[in-house]
Amino acid sequence: PTVPRAGSTLLGYIGIDTIIEQMRKKTMKAGFDFNIMIVGHSGLGKSTLVNTLFKSQVSRWSSGWGGEHKIPKTVEIKAVSHVIEEGGVKMKLTVIDTPGFGDQINNENCWDPISKYINEQYEKFLKEEVNIARKKRIPDTRVHCCLYFISPTGHSLRQLDIEFMKHLSRVVNIIPVIAKSDTMTPDEKNEFKHRVRKELETHGIEYYPQNEFDDDMEDKNENDKIREAMPFAVVGSDKEFQVNGKRVLGRKTAWGVVEVENPNHCEFALLRDFLIRSHLQDLKEVTHNIHYETYRARRLNDNGGLHPISANNTQESNL
């Protein structure tokens, strides 16, 4: 293969750099999908956090807090989609909730329905891809990111947390967050985070951003900094209060107001910037290039190298 010659200087302005502008226009017209799954046992503020992240009522409980939250007997998967728009960019956001996870007395294998759902989405995408007449834009329902909520016990990870993350970190991007972090004082928070990180390391759980997928030094440095700060200790709220003349999102207690976007109070701002403002596209890419490809390779190998659809066709023709 011929290697392109590097660095020939241009003798005038051609206009190649406008390709970025062209891409931008196309993306804005097309819009894009983002699927986020939230996992954690009930009462950890998952729905509130998602609402806070996307600054709108996108979770299941869009009607607010007062609703009856009955704990289901088995883990259910509930996906709710909304289209949100900002600065001319349209995003179809799907929030996949998992009520019933970790709530029963016996939680053995409660991650199975979740694992099945994720694989089903990969299967759907694979089927579309393998079709003879393909759609122009395959609807992407694959789970791009899984926010796993850790209970702020202050001690260490629970057995269930470790089991879940072990089973699913190879299938989907997991971002662990410490929920309801206004339970802990700053010292307790740091200690807890340190312990959790150590435990994740001991059990070999690779959370996003994974070490192995860093492209170059720049990426690695950036991601290293983020990895050191993870898991983010967050607080969610969709109510506003007046603090020092400003209106802020927060939680009002008898001894003060917890400001959600104040970096001294909690790391919500860090999580939001990381998740939405810098790594959103990367999450999608890792899901497509790595997790999905792994699934695809496994499926094709299981079928003996044949495409699943063509395998069916040959069977039919033999009949």
Place this chain on the structure above:
Amino acid sequence: MIERPESTVASIAQRNLEGYVGFANLPNQVYRKSVKRGFEFTLMVVGESGLGKSTLINSLFLTDLYSKDYPGPSLRIKKTVQVEQSKVLVKEGGVQLTLTIVDTPGFGDAVDNSNCWQPVINFIDSKCEDFLNAESRVNRRLMPDNRVHCCLYFIAPSGHGLKPLDIEFMKRLHDKVNVIPLIAKADTLTPEECQLFKKQIMKEIQEHKIRIYEFPDTEDDEDSKLIRKIKERMPLAVVGSNVVIEVNGKKVRGRQYPWGVAEVENGEHCDFTVLRNMLIRTHMQDLKDVTNNVHYENYRSKKLAAVTCNGGVDTSKTKNQMTRSPLAQMEEERREHVMKMKKMETEMEQVFEMKVKEKKQKLKDSEAELERRHEQMKKNLEVQYKELEEKRRHHEEEKSNWEAQQRILEQQKLDASKTMEKNKKKGKIF
């Protein structure tokens, strides 16, 4: 089931005294005697790890029962539920209190928590059993009361409602011990969330017919107002801390956050003071009484009824047997038990004998084996020796042959030299 005893109205006439008799001093005598004896109280704390149980105990009793080097039980991930006791002697104003804290590390922490309440139930029953045995003994001098007087159940502050585990546990324990549900780490909730959460919990408790500890009604107006206030605030939302922080010049115990200080002893911040007053300052004796009169009696009647039912197969007689002499029944059981033990002892002796015989036989066999081998080896050695002897003889023969040949050769040489000399002489003469 024994209900709380209603106060029976005495039909004895009241008389006025004509002078000072002095039995008004009776309470003081009782008081002095109890103070000398000292008090005992056993408190059990149950809840998932990380809910602040140890911190709360430290805050309640203002000691470091669980110090920095002993947060052990909470930090170790347990595979099964353990029940651990720790005793502390607390002295205040001349009154001694032997406080026993029973902790249950590992409760609700595993992936599969079915029957995680069983060790707890077993523990409570075993303490009641100890007391029952001590009560039925002939010599009842020292009867320590180790029964669990109160069980503080910690509910995680999810803000939604009770978890299935909470409901199961409380359902199984509400008729064995005084259950007081608490909302742990209450500084997670805002006041409105706390109110809603409490209402939700009380609703669910009533739905599932869970009987938590109820405060006794008193005739005193003051007290009943207080009690009603406490009842409204159930379940109590608590925060624990022993760290002293300065707020507005005052030193208070609390938790320091970047946005403020959550004070432990501030009634508007949490219900810790209510819990402490209720548990220690006003209702400790009542908790012990209810344990003794209600829970223990339930256990006792169930246990003794089971004993008599097992002893008498004839159901028509069981009622009579129950009232007749449960003690005699226990004697009977004890005798049976002793006989069973004797039988087991003889059986074990027999087994032991048999085993000894076997071992002896084995030893004999191995000894015989060794003997045989020894013989074998000796024989081998002899054979080898004989062979060697053969070889030596052979060698000797060869040697003597060779020597004989040498001699012959020597002789020949001599002869040859002699003849040569002869020839030489002959030659010379010529």
